[in-house]
């Protein structure tokens with residue numbers, strides 16, 4: 097068991113990558129706080145974990161709001177103790193060029209995808225240090241490495257997540273905190289429901305060299321490794337899992 101005795105807090109854990117990671121962490125022995133904006137989705141992930149004999153609690157939190165983030169962390173500490181692992185994974189992915197996207201959608205994306213990482217890290221790092229250290233994982237994305245057309249706010253937010261990851265890694269390495277970013281390419285999750293199979297397949301044909309779809313479980317495997325002691329010398333890293341998308345311009 098790679099996470100025996102560990103406590104993990106996962107955001108955006110009601111579906112997709114967060115849900116798969118919560119299940120994977122619990123299977124490896126962690127007690128998991130499953131946080132999501134919609135409580136019902138978090139509760140169904142908790143039921144799936146409990147059905148396998150794992151331990152988890154469901155928390156409702158909008159990670160863009162500092163009061164919600166504080167409450168989410170307080171409730172995790174009250175239930176299990178200070179998390180050893182914080183997985184900042186919640187995100188939204190609005191489309192639009194600079195001249196298309198509304199100011200409200202811009203703020204929403206930057207607050208949910210980027211400010212949330214700052215809020216949770218700011219809140220949890222002091223108790224983590226006091227408890228002897230911990231691991232912070234952030235879901236960025238390949239669009240944070242290279243921008244994508246029609247994805248201005250999202251590309252900016254994910255680029256910010258990458259350098260915030262590095263900042264946290266540098267600033268707290270001597271305090272026992274590791275911080276890494278995961279950059280998925282196209283992952284088959286509800287986030288991409290608006291991208292129907294014909295358009296999706298045409299996109300993958302052009303941009304993803306390896307054939308096939310990346311599932312949330314593949315990202316969860318990477319998160320599990322980075323959260324575990326096997327990665328004890330890895331911090332400030334940006335880990336791409338994209339079927340080769342970033343290797344070149346076209347597949």
Ligand SMILES: NC(=O)c1ccc[n+]([C@@H]2O[C@H](COP(=O)([O-])OP(=O)(O)OC[C@H]3O[C@@H](n4cnc5c(N)ncnc54)[C@H](O)[C@@H]3O)[C@@H](O)[C@H]2O)c1
Pocket residue numbers: 107108109110111112113114131132133134137157158159160185186187188189208209235236237238279280281282283284285286287288312
């Ligand atoms: N699916 C992809 O192709 C892909 C690619 C790169 C990066 N990502 C990133 O992976 C992360 C997880 O996305 P996913 O693909 O699993 O999608 P998803 O839609 O299945 O999961 C996102 C979850 O975040 C939750 N959420 C949204 N706003 C929230 C908020 N304000 N507070 C708390 N929870 C909130 C949603 O309810 C949902 O459960 C996101 O950060 C996303 O940007 C996804």
